[in-house]
Amino acid sequence: MTIAVIQFGGSNCDRDSVQALEAMGFDAELVWHEDGLPDDTTGIMLPGGFSYGDYLRAGAMAARSPIMQDVREAAVDGTPVLGVCNGAQIGCESSLTPGAFTTNESARFQCEHVHLRVENADTPWTGQYEEGEVIELPIAHGEGRYEITDDRLEELEGDGRILFKYCDAEGEVSPEANPNGSKHAVAGVTGESDHVAVMMPHPERASLEDLDRTDGQPVLSGFAD
């Protein structure tokens, strides 16, 4: 089994993602987007970065790369897909997941550690956490504010499709603990099926035991399901 970490022009978390996945025992490889998905792909990660310079909108160009049609087909066939940061923006731009990630409320690039509350612990990406558990992951983005219509967001919440919300260290969701102004403090969301998910915080940056916290490992272990 191989997790394909897809590189677009301007991806920059691709090698970190492979390193984190390999450290957890996964077989992972870098796949240049023009080369198409390898035949033995059993998981797909869309890594962070600034694909195509965030031109037009973050993720807009990469989402129209031909490989994304392969990714959508693989997702329909049940292959786990995880988009992180720029990968999350690409996921929403390509309709793998609902909503859009747009300019932070601060209009600034935010690079910091945040607390996240696990909203649904019954998905491949959150199954090793407890519902309501508070974890800490880094964020690094300028366009991470989750936007969607109020009606649609209520539907997603009702269907358990919100993975994480930004919160404080005690798990309280508040405007102060919301780093980018995301609607309802949403930090991650699943697609039609929960084996497809996107999130703005970086689990791969909190997964190596030599480097501080490993709160992100359970997310990446979703590829094992």
Place this chain on the structure above:
Amino acid sequence: MTAFTATVTVRLKRGVLDPEAATTQRSLERLGFELDDLRSADVFELDLDAEDAEDAADRAEEMAERLLANPTIHDYDVAVAEQE
């Protein structure tokens, strides 16, 4: 075939926060200007050959739907003019 310029204007839907516009407005106010609101928009000018204006508008609209706008957060409009 006739040469047209299709102008596609993409703007955030009403009610969607626009931090860049808010920052721009604050800067204008700091310069002493008075204004009630400021909205920003992206404008794309597309030169294309088409049978008629309707054909040109249809094609520009499809480009807006598929790439230039994100329907989750944007509205857009298309205006077509024959090139001089």
